[in-house]
Structures are given as C-alpha cells and as structure tokens.
Amino acid sequence: MEINYRNKIVLAPMVRVGTLPFRLLAAQYGADITYGEEIIDHKLLKCGRHMNDVLGTIDVIEKGTNSVVFRTCPVERSRVVFQMGTSDAVRALKAAQMVCKDVAALDINMGCPKSFSISGGMGAALLTKPDLIHDILTTLKRNLDTPVTCKIRLLKSSQDTVELARRIEKTGVSALAVHGRKVADRPRDPAKWSEIADVVAALSVPVIANGDVFDYEDFERIKVATGASSVMVARGALWNASIFSPQGKLPWEDVKREYVRKSILWDNDLKSTKHTLKEMIMHYSCLELPEGKAVIKSESYADLARLYGEDKYHEHVNKQRLSRGSR
C-alpha cells in the first residue's frame, strides 16, 4: 500500500542512530514514519539480503565482513523509509533493488553537507545538479514500485529552492522533505521556517518540514508557520524519543532504558548503540560523569544491561534466542 505522507510526524534520518531499535522506539512513542540512517549505494552493492530466522528480521549484510548494514522487520514495513546516498542513477537503482521490497519508501539524501558526501558528489552536492537529480529520481520511479522521495536543504535564495522543488515534484516523487537550513548553516543556526513555507506554497505534493522541533507543541507550530503537511524531527528525537508522544515527554531515564532493551532485543550493532547513548548523555548530562564513562567502557550488551539495570532482561533474551537458534 502506498505510504501516506499527509499529516504525519516523522523520525528524521540520522547516521548511526536510526537503526531498527531506535526506529521502533520512536514508533512506540508515536512516530508515524521512521527513516533509517543514510546508507551509501556503493556499500549496498557489496551486500546480500538474508532472512534472520532467530531474530525474525531481514538483514542486509556486507559480504566478506559479515557486518549488518541494514536490519528491518515486518512490523515496521509500512512506515520505514530507507535513505540512500548516491550520485548516480544506475547505481542508485541497482542498490535500491536490494531493499525496496522490504521498506515503505526510498529516500535520496540531497542535503548532507559533510565533505565525505560532497566529495563523492552525493548529499548537498546534488543540489547544484538539477539534471542529475532528475535522472536519479525518474530512474528510480520508472523502475520501482516503491514510493520515492528526497530530502533537500534550502538553496541560497528562496526562489532557487522553489525552482528546484518544482523540478523535483515533476519527477513524480511522493513527498519532499525540506530541512530549513542552507548548506553552510550550522545546526545551531535557526531553521528558516518561512523559506520552507515558500516551497509548500509552490507545490501540491506533500512537503515534510524539518528543523528546530524540540517539543511536541513544535509539531503544530512548524505546521502553522510553513503550511506543511508533515513534520520531521532529528535532534529532538535523538535526545528524547518520546517527543512523539502527545502526552508529553517521558523521563529521559525511562527512554534510555527502553532504548537499551530494544537494542538488546534486536541485537543492534554495539558501537551504534553506544554512540546513540553517548549523544543522549552529552545533551542532558556529561560524558565525564560515571554513566558516560561506563557507557564508553562497555564492551558488550552484558555491560550495558548491567549499567541500566536490565541484566535479567538481557539473560531472558539470550535464553530465548538460544532456544530459537537451536530449533
């Protein structure tokens, strides 16, 4: 079924954060659509798709290294968006074919300002190449049944952004996410909601507004300010994933513990779990305090489980996994 992009609250793509446990956590608190972390097409092309019967997941695994590049499960099939980094239409299509049947939509990152992306002609480098954008999006649209979207940043002038957005709309994308910052802007610079509004006014396809949503009330504020159908949040969700809950945020301690439980359950990459926990701790506290130091020192899920009082749960999951694995 075609994913509906109207009136939705959305977990933004976040590298090393947006893996399966974090996406499920956001959804549990109320996120309607959850983006995965950006994965580069080159990497996907080195992978194979595997059913993981012990976890009940679909794993995309890098050949040779055995590292899980993308893990998903049927529960999130209708809301998970796979975000890809690319600079080439044919390569993007080949890579997308690996995952498109397992996800609700495919998104192309056209906003990443990091030198790794730019030097590879990906992310924000695409913003100055409208013909290439057209080529990538139409190639994906023509050859896949999966809905295709993209996420952009603002260009130098609002007029330029609107012109590009109109070209993108013509490719048949199902939605366009607009991060209300320019390529040179820093995360602490305020997002320019008025320039997102200019894009919304010019398009009929749903626009997902992104930038500076830190509380549940901000979802409504940015919608009113921009006229956008839907809203996407990154840092606000990273710091406390219960931002999606209409009842208000849950205590940060509870959210962290729930994240650890989900990471254990879905056997998340330990480095990625530690990275996400460190990001949470750096925002509310400090990595020099005992909790931060203990997270940094953790060498296994047993260590993290002990730290967060989830050792019983860890044991229980391990036992269940063993019995499933030996069946």
Ligand code: FNR
């Ligand atoms: C990001 N962002 C990002 N964007 C993207 O398109 N693909 C990605 O993989 C990432 N990775 C990422 C990691 C982390 C830790 C952060 C904080 C951000 C950008 C993100 O999706 C969003 O556009 C911006 O952070 C602005 O939204 P907020 O943070 O103001 O809600």
